[in-house]
Amino acid sequence: MKEAVSLKDIAKICQVSVSTVSKALNNRSDISHAKKEEIQRVAKELNYVPNYMASTLKSKRTRVIGVLLSEGTGTNLLHEHFARILNSFKDTVEERGYVIMFLNASTSPNRLSYTEQCKYMTFDGLLILCADYQLDEVQELLQSDLPIAMIDHSVPKHINIASNNFGDMTRLMQLIYDRGHRRIAYVHGQNNEVTRARFDAYRKFMLEHRLPVPKEYLYTCPYRDNERASALTKAVLALPQRPTCILYPDDQTAVEGLNSLQEAGLRVPQDISIAGYDGLAVINIVRPRITTIHQDTVSMGIQAGNKLISRIEFPETEPGTVTVTVDGMVEPGASVAMINPRYN
Amino acid sequence: MKEAVSLKDIAKICQVSVSTVSKALNNRSDISHAKKEEIQRVAKELNYVPNYMASTLKSKRTRVIGVLLSEGTGTNLLHEHFARILNSFKDTVEERGYVIMFLNASTSPNRLSYTEQCKYMTFDGLLILCADYQLDEVQELLQSDLPIAMIDHSVPKHINIASNNFGDMTRLMQLIYDRGHRRIAYVHGQNNEVTRARFDAYRKFMLEHRLPVPKEYLYTCPYRDNERASALTKAVLALPQRPTCILYPDDQTAVEGLNSLQEAGLRVPQDISIAGYDGLAVINIVRPRITTIHQDTVSMGIQAGNKLISRIEFPETEPGTVTVTVDGMVEPGASVAMINPRYN
DNA sequence: AGACATGACTAAATCGTTTTCCATAGCCAC
DNA sequence: GTGGCTATGGAAAACGATTTAGTCATGTCT
Numbered sequence: 119m120k121e122a123v124s125l126k127d128i129a130k131i132c133q134v135s136v137s138t139v140s141k142a143l144n145n146r147s148d149i150s151h152a153k154k155e156e157i158q159r160v161a162k163e164l165n166y167v168p169n170y171m172a173s174t175l176k177s178k179r180t181r182v183i184g185v186l187l188s189e190g191t192g193t194n195l196l197h198e199h200f201a202r203i204l205n206s207f208k209d210t211v212e213e214r215g216y217v218i219m220f221l222n223a224s225t226s227p228n229r230l231s232y233t234e235q236c237k238y239m240t241f242d243g244l245l246i247l248c249a250d251y252q253l254d255e256v257q258e259l260l261q262s263d264l265p266i267a268m269i270d271h272s273v274p275k276h277i278n279i280a281s282n283n284f285g286d287m288t289r290l291m292q293l294i295y296d297r298g299h300r301r302i303a304y305v306h307g308q309n310n311e312v313t314r315a316r317f318d319a320y321r322k323f324m325l326e327h328r329l330p331v332p333k334e335y336l337y338t339c340p341y342r343d344n345e346r347a348s349a350l351t352k353a354v355l356a357l358p359q360r361p362t363c364i365l366y367p368d369d370q371t372a373v374e375g376l377n378s379l380q381e382a383g384l385r386v387p388q389d390i391s392i393a394g395y396d397g398l399a400v401i402n403i404v405r406p407r408i409t410t411i412h413q414d415t416v417s418m419g420i421q422a423g424n425k426l427i428s429r430i431e432f433p434e435t436e437p438g439t440v441t442v443t444v445d446g447m448v449e450p451g452a453s454v455a456m457i458n459p460r461y462n
Numbered sequence: 463m464k465e466a467v468s469l470k471d472i473a474k475i476c477q478v479s480v481s482t483v484s485k486a487l488n489n490r491s492d493i494s495h496a497k498k499e500e501i502q503r504v505a506k507e508l509n510y511v512p513n514y515m516a517s518t519l520k521s522k523r524t525r526v527i528g529v530l531l532s533e534g535t536g537t538n539l540l541h542e543h544f545a546r547i548l549n550s551f552k553d554t555v556e557e558r559g560y561v562i563m564f565l566n567a568s569t570s571p572n573r574l575s576y577t578e579q580c581k582y583m584t585f586d587g588l589l590i591l592c593a594d595y596q597l598d599e600v601q602e603l604l605q606s607d608l609p610i611a612m613i614d615h616s617v618p619k620h621i622n623i624a625s626n627n628f629g630d631m632t633r634l635m636q637l638i639y640d641r642g643h644r645r646i647a648y649v650h651g652q653n654n655e656v657t658r659a660r661f662d663a664y665r666k667f668m669l670e671h672r673l674p675v676p677k678e679y680l681y682t683c684p685y686r687d688n689e690r691a692s693a694l695t696k697a698v699l700a701l702p703q704r705p706t707c708i709l710y711p712d713d714q715t716a717v718e719g720l721n722s723l724q725e726a727g728l729r730v731p732q733d734i735s736i737a738g739y740d741g742l743a744v745i746n747i748v749r750p751r752i753t754t755i756h757q758d759t760v761s762m763g764i765q766a767g768n769k770l771i772s773r774i775e776f777p778e779t780e781p782g783t784v785t786v787t788v789d790g791m792v793e794p795g796a797s798v799a800m801i802n803p804r805y806n
Numbered sequence: 807a808g809a810c811a812t813g814a815c816t817a818a819a820t821c822g823t824t825t826t827c828c829a830t831a832g833c834c835a836c
Numbered sequence: 837g838t839g840g841c842t843a844t845g846g847a848a849a850a851c852g853a854t855t856t857a858g859t860c861a862t863g864t865c866t
Contacts, residue, residue: 224556
């Protein structure tokens with residue numbers, strides 16, 4: 119590595135002091151125009167680039183935003199939903215001069231705790247895409263006074279980017295109901311804030327429309343767990359009173375359900391209907407197109423980025439929770455048939 | 463933000479000098495056991511965490527690896543192939559105490575050039591997942607003496623993690639040939655090192671087996687371009703002498719081809735066969751399963767991480783190119799039918 | 807006893823910036 | 837001529853750690 123050019127080098131060449139060079143390059147006022155020009159010219163000639171570590175050491179502003187994407191929950195960059203939000207978040211903050219850095223969630227023995235990592239790197243802020251909120255380590259992190267934005271998890275005093283799970287799910291139910299379905303089974307995700315909101319919407323909708331929800335229409339399936347989705351689909355098919363529509367936790371499991379149904383000799387949607395959730399890339403590819411909720415991940419990432427940066431740059435404003443609700447869009451797809459309720 | 467605890471604070475409490483504290487915490491030898499214990503105890507009590515910026519300013523070792531994933535080429539975190547390699551790379555380097563940081567490839571006007579960003583952040587090394595190698599900015603980057611690992615692009619003096627495109631493609635061709643296909647069309651990707659190797663393998667195979675390659679069996683289609691894949695599929699179908707098998711640049715376009723063929727009333731593989739490339743998640747989902755090359759992205763990420771770190775930590779070794787070739791695996795799938803060549 | 811090694815600790819320089827405070831000169835007004 | 841002002845520039849401290857070159861006892865060897 120070549121020796122980097124420093125302010126001192128420029129100072130020597132220009133025959134001025136280091137502080138003068140610093141001022142000239144930072145466009146301060148107490149420098150004559152001529153000197154400023156000359157110094158900037160020399161700096162350019164030498165390909166001078168400031169040293170990030172040094173400037174940040176003094177100023178305390180790192181312009182680095184930590185990102186927590188917990189491997190512990192089996193979630194990583196390959197989780198499309200979070201990858202989309204992250205991608206949009208990254209673009210947003212980079213546009214504003216920030217940079218993201220992942221928190222190390224590995225299992226290596228001398229790994230620092232999340233809180234320690236934040237201190238060590240002196241992050242300006244933190245995005246929690248996905249984490250196991252039960253962990254002490256994560257709870258401790260939430261206690262800190264670092265500006266934090268979280269996706270679909272709310273904690274007083276932090277920013278929450280909430281997808282409108284209740285409303286979105288209600289609209290999905292409405293579409294299914296409008297197409298004549300009355301016996302609707304729900305293979306839902308595991309217990310967390312997101313799952314609860316969707317489940318509440320399902321239950322409320324069913325209740326308000328006086329539809330039965332027999333116990334055997336409800337199943338818990340971890341998100342993106344293909345094998346479990348397949349097994350549960352078979353369990354549903356074995357029921358004496360089969361539902362006309364099955365809801366899945368996400369698009370991936372819905373497609374797996376689709377495959378299981380087809381293997382069992384059923385046609386979708388002619389014989390049975392299904393719906394997913396999220397609006398992942400796979401729905402543009404698989405036929406029939408899955409009816410789903412297309413989550414506005416782009417907006418989620420943008421909002422998270424902008425709110426977080428506001429909080430970083432103006433800490434005095436909005437000391438409490440800021441919740442941004444992002445609506446998804448119903449993708450009508452083709453996997454929910456129009457049927458006549460009387461025939462059921 | 464609370465005031466961070468520094469060495470000075472600990473020194474004051476323990477009534478020793480800052481240097482003594484530093485040595486105690488770094489487990490240096492010239493410290494009495496008693497003092498070392500005491501200092502470490504106090505540090506723990508105060509939740510002391512060293513300041514990254516300060517320690518790195520002196521040592522010049524940042525343990526940060528820059529990652530270039532060019533948005534310019536339309537490639538970002540949502541590109542599954544690169545996301546997989548990155549994910550595996552990230553795990554590998556984090557395990558060894560490194561951290562990744564993306565180079566800013568945004569269009570914001572005051573963005574630094576790649577080289578400047580590397581200087582500014584004083585990266586220890588660089589991973590180029592995907593970049594437009596035509597750009598001056600990228601060429602300049604390759605001139606630097608920063609340790610660099612590149613995926614599927616070779617430059618003397620840097621590390622190249624090369625997928626075995628020629629060999630893999632040859633084996634895919636062999637499978638197709640063995641199943642009786644003789645008229646094989648190739649919708650290939652755009653011109654780059656990867657495409658060329660695969661294309662060379664295709665041409666060589668066809669030549670060696672004395673198979674005809676009429677011009678109208680060859681098409682250029684950008685990777686992952688669904689619309690173009692669909693249009694080209696229709697073009698192939700319109701040919702007077704239709705091929706029995708169509709190769710696509712990647713799995714995504716292959717699935718799009720599949721859909722187009724089915725819309726045209728053809729069954730895959732009974733009426734026509736297809737094959738993709740890469741082994742993306744979609745092949746586990748779509749039926750029939752696409753015959754493809756499953757690239758070992760996990761291995762690519764691991765090798766890239768380990769080689770790059772070796773180069774960083776032992777710069778004296780291996781000053782030249784290190785090429786690591788990673789073989790893919792033929793996924794037989796179900797989209798290439800067994801046919802009798804005589805009938806064609 | 808003198809020379810020398812060892813152990814335990816500290817002062818101070820250093821990394822590359824930023825920033826505060828001061829110095830000097832020139833100028834004007836009274 | 838003195839006080840005060842502005843414009844321009846520099847000296848030096850600071851950020852928080854690491855590291856080099858010591859200091860000063862104490863112990864050991866010959």
